[in-house]
Amino acid sequence: MANTLLRSGDIKDFKMLGHDGKAAYLVAAQIRETFRVKLGKQFADYLAIPQRNDQGNIIDWYIPFDSNQPDGQYDIVPWTSASESEQESALKLLKEFERKVVALGEQLASNSNIKD
Secondary structure (H helix, E strand, O other), X not given: OOOOEEEEEEHHHOOOOOHHXXXXXXXXXXXXXXXXXXXXXXXXXXXXXXEEOOOOOEXXXXXXXXXXXXXXXXXXXXXXXXXXXHHHHHHHHHHHHHHHHHHHHHHHHOOXXXXX
């Protein structure tokens, strides 16, 4: 399992985007597993893995996949440092991810076997 830290910060500095006010990071493992099963591992790996500290006030976000570099390092480029072509390429991938997630949400919402 990959263990490279992407970002760390105070939990109050992150916007809660979960259902009914519940923070999405609390169900991140379930979301990632649903994406892996329904959309494929490559899409599940778009989501970093959150890890809270023992006090619960700091959250770390980890890369969810192993590096493909021989030295095991990652080529992490901050958005603000990315070239225009790198940003365009990333946006294209993220738009595809968004389409897949929206379609999955619509599919799940229309499934009468799923209860709220």
